[in-house]
Amino acid sequence: MSEPVGTFCLVLHSHLPWLAHHGRWPVGEEWLYQSWSHAYLPVIDVVRRLAAEGRRELLTLGVTPVLAAQLDDPHCLRGVHDWLGGWLLRAHGAAARLPELAAREHRAATDALEVFERDWRHGASPLLRALTDAGALELLGGPATHPFGPLLQPEVRAFALETGLTDAAVRLGARPAGIWAPECGYAPGMECGYAAAGVRRFLVDGPALQGDTALARPVGDSDVLAFGRDLDVTYRVWSPRSGYPGGPDYRDFHTYDHPSGLKPARVTGRRVPSEAKRPYDPARATAAVARDAADFVRVVRERLVALRERLGRPGLTVAAFDTELFGHWWHEGPAWLETVLRALPDAGVRVSTLRGAAAAGLVGEPVALPPSSWGSGKDWRVWAGPQVADLVAQQEGVQKALLGAVAPGLARDPVRDALATEALLALSSDWAFMVSKDSAAGYARERAAGHAARVEELAALLAAGRRRAAERRIASWGGDDAVFGHLDARRLLPAALP
Structure with a gap:
């Protein structure tokens, strides 16, 4: 041939x-x-x-x-x-x-x-x-819950990607x-x-x-x-x-x-x-x-x-x-x-x-890429436009609460792991996409708000020293967001783990 x-x-x-x-x-x-x-x-x-x-x-x-x-x-x-x-x-x-x-x-x-x-x-x-x-x-x-990377804090972006790559290695045997x-x-x-x-x-x-x-x-x-x-x-x-x-x-x-x-x-x-x-x-x-x-x-x-x-x-x-x-x-x-x-x-x-x-060597010269996406206009408007400004603000609050709640420790902390899981779910790019495209927008807003509320609640309980109340609250959810069993919130603090 x-x-x-x-x-x-x-x-x-x-x-x-x-x-x-x-x-x-x-x-x-x-x-x-x-x-x-x-x-x-x-x-x-x-x-x-x-x-x-x-x-x-x-x-x-x-x-x-x-x-x-x-x-x-x-x-x-x-x-x-x-x-x-x-x-x-x-x-x-x-x-x-x-x-x-x-x-x-x-x-x-x-x-x-x-x-x-x-x-x-x-x-x-x-x-x-x-x-x-x-x-x-x-x-x-890919990142754990498909968040829109350009809108993430660098630490959160790295954490989402590390969680996702670890998940693939667990399931498939290779990163x-x-x-x-x-x-x-x-x-x-x-x-x-x-x-x-x-x-x-x-x-x-x-x-x-x-x-x-x-x-x-x-x-x-x-x-x-x-x-x-x-x-x-x-x-x-x-x-x-x-x-x-x-x-x-x-x-x-x-x-x-x-x-x-x-x-x-x-x-x-x-x-x-x-x-x-x-x-x-x-x-x-x-x-x-x-x-x-x-x-x-x-x-x-x-x-x-x-x-x-x-x-x-x-x-x-x-x-x-x-x-x-x-x-x-x-x-x-x-x-x-x-x-x-x-x-x-x-x-x-x-x-x-x-x-x-x-x-096979199908590689060309280096390139400087502009801010971009595959969405409407090939820019960020679907996930950062005025129609989703409230979701963008909500996601900023979620990231702030997540970063404020992490703490070093020798052992994994199931409360902080649950908080991090809810934060990643709140940061999914799907919610803004569904709102921007008016496709089940009510469901999308409800889901984003629900996960964000759980983050806020757990962060407040931890800040108040009410750990047992946080544990009871997580138990009341019945495991409905048990997505990643290996998720480790300490990964937001790279120096805390070898």
Whole structure:
């Protein structure tokens, strides 16, 4: 086979906030179970099948520590198994009214139950570790609860990252050398904290590199590499106006058969109201997957050929997406992924991980990155704009209380560990995102305020010397925020530990 025209890296970012024990419907655990059933199960099964054929370096998968904790949690494992059974029962209940839809959903639910019971009953970590050890995946880590890094105090930012990287090492047996920086948020100097934590590569959005994403770039004077998301390639899928998932033959996400909760329609047209959408046709959807996968492979190859001509050597393109797009939002997404990953090597494209791209020398000159994110405007407005000014102020108060409550000691302090856990949950970037996008904004404000209130309460009790009252208060919560058993608040005082 001739030399590849260049390298393609697929990066998937898997993240949900801590939902266990915090509501069920319309926002809460149901959100987790839908994403787990319709995205995480089928996407990982695609990787498992391709790995069984001997394929390696398939993709780079980010699983945030807060999501990984839920994918291993006994309560959540039991919950998703019940949800899968409920999906099967809903299919049965629709059989008399919608026999074709019910039969399809029966088969899908049965397959999902089989995959879950075969691969997932002991949680995600054993499965992900096996695929990583086999060389099929590179797993990315990240800060514990997906906080927006640029808005954190340096000590809190380092603590969140250290907690997250430690969590990945506990679950997977190795500390990640790459991370998905939450929301691709970056402020100048953050690379120094990454280097100190042993992080060697992270993601930024393409505009942070002024669109020049053909090679990884060392940031400043560090040896930490920034990989830029290639928007010209990524938006073939991601664009809300012209991306593949909006094609007329794919299953429509927003149209429900309300008695069963099943989805009976295809997109039909972008401006077609739900009541006028046509019935879903699996054969049409299969043809659309083949057509759009071929188009994507063509776009990737043309992009890499153009880069090779410009650079005088093979280059790189990185397509990065939320994992939840594939299967949850875009029903046919996992099938499209599998088709693309099979077709790219036949088109002369090397498929690799970020680690593999760095090892292959796909690295350019150092770069000074501007403040940036992958949000609206590619700046910080989603997480720091006027619409969330109250949340920003609240998070500043949480950080102040956290830093004021830590104390050195020879032994771990469960009260301060609980306070630190609640602080990290309060600092999740999800709450500001949901408010800015007006997506379950009330739930987001309630969650942020609830965690912040717990921080304030524990800090006040500690300051007053009322330790036993603090312990009783924590016990009254019933363990609903027991996210990271290894979290050690002394890590906020580096000199306190060897």
